[in-house]
Amino acid sequence: MPVRVLVVDDSSFFRKRLTEILNGDNHIEVVGAAINGKEAIELVKKLKPDVVTMDIEMPVMDGITAVRKIMQSDPLPILMFSSLTTDGAKATLDALEAGATDFLPKRMEDISQDRESAKRQLCARVRLIGARGLQKGPLLAAKPQFAAPAPKPAPGLRRGKFRLVAIGTSTGGPVALQQVLTGLPASFPLPILLVQHMPASFTPAFAERLNKLSAIRIKEACDGDRLENGCAYLAPGGMQLLLEERHGGAVIRIVESRPGQTYKPSVDVTFGSASKLFGADVLAIVLTGMGADGREGARMLKHGGASVWAQDKGSSVIYGMPAAVVEAGLADKVLALNAIGPSLMEVV
Incomplete structure (x- = not known):
């Protein structure tokens, strides 16, 4: 059963390029594309993909806002695409805190100088986070729960002079x-x-x-x-x-x-x-x-x-x-x- 992906980006060139790369993997199927965060939220509800790839800067609704809303209503793995800049770093960290699972550079050459290797790494990342989501486990159990009471320490821990x-x-x-x-x-x-x-x-x-x-x-x-x-x-x-x-x-x-x-x-x-x-x-x-x-x-x-x-x-x-x-x-x-x-x- 292939991992079903929704591609979200306001660039028609990038949507097409990413769709071609992902559909070139026998274990991945692109089931739809959205041009902004608002449309992404609607298509997540309609298409129920296993993974969403999400751009950060888009008109109508940006990727960070879309991540936050999707994780509140229809949580699933979201892979962010980011520019490797200081502003891109801050925005990507905001997206991860909002609930995104992982991120990759938007430029393929920033993933790997070898284009084919970059494609393989991208597809492998999508397959892996898609499989994690399909396990039906607590996908974002790692998300901070600051309001929750702190658990008791685990029993049987070694106490010693750690440095x-x-x-x-x-x-x-x-x-x-x-x-x-x-x-x-x-x-x-x-x-x-x-x-x-x-x-x-x-x-x-x-x-x-x-x-x-x-x-x-x-x-x-x-x-x-x-x-x-x-x-x-x-x-x-x-x-x-x-x-x-x-x-x-x-x-x-x-x-x-x-x-x-x-x-x-x-x-x-x-x-x-x-x-x-x-x-x-x-x-x-x-x-x-x-x-x-x-x-x-x-x-x-x-x-x-x-x-x-x-x-x-x-x-x-x-x-x-x-x-x-x-x-x-x-x-x-x-x-x-x-x-x-x-x-x-x-x-x-």
């Missing part, structure tokens, strides 16, 4: 990170490393947004930053975040990605570096995301005696990265998203 928290995530991560980090007090006693698969133009805006919403300090990591308690450091898009010891303290190194590295930044790279410097004193957490980035880093951490948590399937937008850790037998605890913040406070 670092490291969190890795991808699809669904912006909203998941927001929920975890906004629940931490300004007095949180450890530094936190954040690795979110995200373009270079997005990470400054994302760090700024998290910092405004959170009691702890959150910044985009810079080369030479010294780790401080109560501060979270977001790995810059397109780069790799490493740690080294300098003058008796831990310092962040931001380095270029090597040729062939799929993820920029990579959870595996940062987890592995944290393992070398902090050994057993790391608490690593793998949140929602596509693929298996974080599994090999978690393996290194476990070999060094560190603790690893994974988000559970029910609260993950995409149960890929956490599943890879769990299925490899590397997770000490599997927790619902809304239990991670309280459990963090319990163990530190």
